[in-house]
Amino acid sequence: MTMQExxxxxxxxxxxxxxxxxxxxxxxxxxxxxxxxxxxxxxxxGLDAQEAEDVVQEVLMAIxxxxxxxxxxxxxxxxxxxxxxxxxxxxxxxxxxxxxxxIDLSDREWADLFAAADAPAVDAAARVEHMVxxxxxxxxxxxxxxxxxGMSPRQAAQATGMKEGTVRVAFHRGLARxxxxxxxxxx
Amino acid sequence: xEDERRLQxxxxxxxxxxxxxxxxxxxxxxxxxxxxxxxxxxxLAVVVVAAAFGVRGDLAAHLSSSMYLFKAVAMACVVAAGLxxxxxxxxxxxxxxxxxxxGPALLVLLAGIVxxxxxxxxxxxxxxxxxxxxxxxxxxxxxxxxxLLFVLRRATPTRPTFAGGMAGLLAGSIGAxxxxxxxxxxxxxxxxxxxxxxxVATGAIGALVGRRALAW
Numbered sequence: 270m271t272m273q274e275x276x277x278x279x280x281x282x283x284x285x286x287x288x289x290x291x292x293x294x295x296x297x298x299x300x301x302x303x304x305x306x307x308x309x310x311x312x313x314x315g316l317d318a319q320e321a322e323d324v325v326q327e328v329l330m331a332i333x334x335x336x337x338x339x340x341x342x343x344x345x346x347x348x349x350x351x352x353x354x355x356x357x358x359x360x361x362x363x364x365x366x367x368x369x370x371x372i373d374l375s376d377r378e379w380a381d382l383f384a385a386a387d388a389p390a391v392d393a394a395a396r397v398e399h400m401v402x403x404x405x406x407x408x409x410x411x412x413x414x415x416x417x418x419g420m421s422p423r424q425a426a427q428a429t430g431m432k433e434g435t436v437r438v439a440f441h442r443g444l445a446r447x448x449x450x451x452x453x454x455x456x
Numbered sequence: 457x458e459d460e461r462r463l464q465x466x467x468x469x470x471x472x473x474x475x476x477x478x479x480x481x482x483x484x485x486x487x488x489x490x491x492x493x494x495x496x497x498x499x500l501a502v503v504v505v506a507a508a509f510g511v512r513g514d515l516a517a518h519l520s521s522s523m524y525l526f527k528a529v530a531m532a533c534v535v536a537a538g539l540x541x542x543x544x545x546x547x548x549x550x551x552x553x554x555x556x557x558x559g560p561a562l563l564v565l566l567a568g569i570v571x572x573x574x575x576x577x578x579x580x581x582x583x584x585x586x587x588x589x590x591x592x593x594x595x596x597x598x599x600x601x602x603x604l605l606f607v608l609r610r611a612t613p614t615r616p617t618f619a620g621g622m623a624g625l626l627a628g629s630i631g632a633x634x635x636x637x638x639x640x641x642x643x644x645x646x647x648x649x650x651x652x653x654x655x656v657a658t659g660a661i662g663a664l665v666g667r668r669a670l671a672w
Contacts, residue, residue: 287477347549
């Protein structure tokens with residue numbers, strides 16, 4: 270067992286006694302190690318290293334949720350490693366399918382939005398902005414976060430405090446409403 | 457954009473650290489739950505075998521025969537190995553040396569083939585022996601498989617397909633153990649081949665289902 274593993278294992282034991290600052294230090298140290306590993310993995314796989322931060326957050330949450338399942342008499346690194354590996358694969362797989370879904374939607378629906386407009390292309394962005402701001406509050410914020418800022422449903426859920434499912438539903442409703450607005454000849 | 461995400465991570469760490477000490481469940485809750493689920497699986501398997509296939513008529517006299525002992529001990533060894541493997545599959549970073557726990561089961565099966573002198577052919581005593589045996593074991597295993605997958609979901613399977621397969625192996629061996637109450641094919645080769653095949657088939661079902669059911 271390395272010194273670092275020992276220190277981390279100790280921090281996790283202290284967490285059980287309610288020591289938040291040792292636990293926070295462990296989470297920071299582990300996330301910086303993890304960030305480095307995930308980044309190099311992502312770029313080796315030809316993916317955007319920017320996704321690394323999402324992976325790090327997912328792994329931290331998974332470790333946190335299951336921290337009570339670690340048997341403190343067993344080595345910690347294999348336990349952390351197995352969870353990190355699983356969540357990394359999981360995030361990337363989900364990201365790929367989300368991407369596919371988003372592109373699927375925009376192919377049809379965003380194309381329809383612009384096809385409905387005879388206005389020159391420069392106007393399109395302003396028109397979209399105009400229609401988006403006509404959406405109800407919740408749908409509007411979700412459409413902005415997912416469709417414009419490029420957040421994942423999970424991140425948007427975290428940012429707004431909504432459930433992930435609610436975010437997805439609101440996003441779909443928002444897009445449907447936008448489509449209607451566009452076909453109806455503007456807001 | 458990237459700095460913003462780093463800040464999100466820092467905020468997340470602060471939020472998680474605030475929850476320090478709020479989770480006081482013992483870490484070793486998985487094994488007791490697994491044992492209870494296995495006991496339940498065995499009970500369910502016995503019910504399925506007795507209801508659908510019937511207990512063999514001479515069971516009382518048969519129980520003390522070396523053939524029955526062979527069947528029961530061999531299947532109990534596979535059950536024991538299944539418990540070790542499912543436990544490992546639900547524990548992140550567990551060593552895969554757990555696979556060695558299948559050794560005793562294989563030894564018992566081999567010893568039975570070598571030592572027991574029975575005249576039962578590979579195809580069994582009757583034409584329907586093989587299909588009935590396979591079907592009975594898989595059917596008896598399925599309720600237990602559901603139970604075991606449910607328990608595994610609450611552990612941390614970091615390889616869902618593998619974990620599902622191991623749950624299937626355990627459920628299959630439990631089903632096979634229950635089927636010894638009904639099986640009239642007293643042949644060591646018959647048992648070694650067809651029981652094992654039924655257990656592997658249940659393992660495959662477990663792997664297929666586990667791939668999705670055990671994702672978290």
